[in-house]
Every structure is written in structure tokens, then in C-alpha cells.
Amino acid sequence: MTLAQVNALDRAAFVATLGGVFEHSPWVADAAWPGRPFASLDALHVAMVAAMRGAPEEAQLALVRAHPELAGKAAIRGELTADSTEEQSGAGLTNCSPREFARLHALNRAYHVKFGFPFILAIKGLDREAIIIRFAERFEHDRATEWEEALKQIAKIARFRLEAMIEG
Numbered sequence: 001m002t003l004a005q006v007n008a009l010d011r012a013a014f015v016a017t018l019g020g021v022f023e024h025s026p027w028v029a030d031a032a033w034p035g036r037p038f039a040s041l042d043a044l045h046v047a048m049v050a051a052m053r054g055a056p057e058e059a060q061l062a063l064v065r066a067h068p069e070l071a072g073k074a075a076i077r078g079e080l081t082a083d084s085t086e087e088q089s090g091a092g093l094t095n096c097s098p099r100e101f102a103r104l105h106a107l108n109r110a111y112h113v114k115f116g117f118p119f120i121l122a123i124k125g126l127d128r129e130a131i132i133i134r135f136a137e138r139f140e141h142d143r144a145t146e147w148e149e150a151l152k153q154i155a156k157i158a159r160f161r162l163e164a165m166i167e168g
Contacts, residue, residue: 002167006044007037021048021161022154024066027059028052045162049155064117064150069108070131100128107135114139115146122156 001017009017014033019026031051038044052063096104111119119138123131138146 001165003038003041003044006166018048018162018165021158021165022052022063023068023157025052025063027055028063028158031055041162041166044166045155045159048158048162052154052158053151060151061117063154064120064147067118067120067154069112069118070104070121070123070135096128100132103132104135107132111135111139115143117147117150120150120153120157122153122160124157124160 006014006017011030011033014036015026015029018029018032022028028048028051031054032044032047035043035047038047052060055063108119119135121131121134126134138149141149
């Protein structure tokens with residue numbers, strides 16, 4: 001799909017097309033729609049990130065919590081979105097050794113206990129080892145720092161997804 005085609009979509013089609021860019025959160029696309037026409041992919045991304053950032057904290061928290069754990073229960077049960085499945089598979093998380101899987105499971109649990117939301121990382125271009133290292137490093141953060149990092153990572157994930165969907 002081209003950016004011109006995206007700009008030509010009515011609100012319902014725009015939300016249906018871009019509603020999954022932010023995990024299980026079509027409200028982000030809906031909030032960005034009035035900014036059409038977008039001059040560039042960058043402008044579309046900026047509008048969507050602004051919608052996310054401008055939302056009440058409860059909506060942001062729901063968005064953060066909509067993201068699946070890396071190599072977590074949803075992946076095991078086959079319940080990930082197509083985008084999340086592709087991202088986790090591309091990083092090799094579907095091929096974890098038992099030791100790596102146990103480590104990721106423990107990190108997911110401990111992270112959620114400490115911060116109250118899942119660990120979010122834009123994993124495109126990373127391998128399992130790099131993901132585990134980043135996971136462990138971010139335990140050193142306080143909640144406010146990690147909250148900000150989660151939103152930055154979500155914006156980065158959204159950018160990757162937009163680039164995969166929209167030509168040019």
C-alpha cells in the first residue's frame with residue numbers, strides 16, 4: 001500500500017488498516033486519522049506517536065500491557081498477532097533452547113513484578129542473546145525510566161510495522 005492510498009482511506013478503513021500498528025490498540029490510528037493527508041511516512045509515524053503520547057495514562061498502560069511477553073505464554077499458545085509472531089520468529093525467539101526459554105520466562109516474570117507491565121523491546125535486528133542482555137540491563141532502571149523506555153520501544157516497533165506496510 002502506498003502513502004497516497006493510506007491518505008485516501010476513510011476513517012473506518014484507515015483504522016482497520018493501521019489499527020494493529022500499535023498492538024491491539026486501534027484507538028491510536030483513530031486518533032491520528034484527522035491529521036491526514038500525511039506528507040510522508042515520517043509524518044504518519046509522528047502523528048501516531050503523538051496520539052499515543054497524548055493519551056491518558058490508563059490508555060497508555062493498556063497499550064503497554066497489550067504487548068506480549070517475549071517468548072511468553074501467548075507465543076507458546078499461538079496467540080500472538082501476525083506482527084508479533086513475525087517479530088519474535090525473526091529474532092529467533094521461537095527457537096529458544098530450554099535454558100534460554102527458562103531465562104526469558106524468569107526475566108518476564110521478575111520484570112512484570114518490578115514494573116507492573118511487560119518488558120517491551122523492538123527486537124527487529126536483534127538475536128536472542130542481545131535480547132536477554134538488554135532485558136537484564138533494564139532491570140537497573142527505576143519505574144519512571146522504564147515507563148519512558150517502554151513508550152520509546154513501542155514507537156520504534158510501530159515505525160518498523162509502518163515501514164513493512166507502506167511503500168516508499
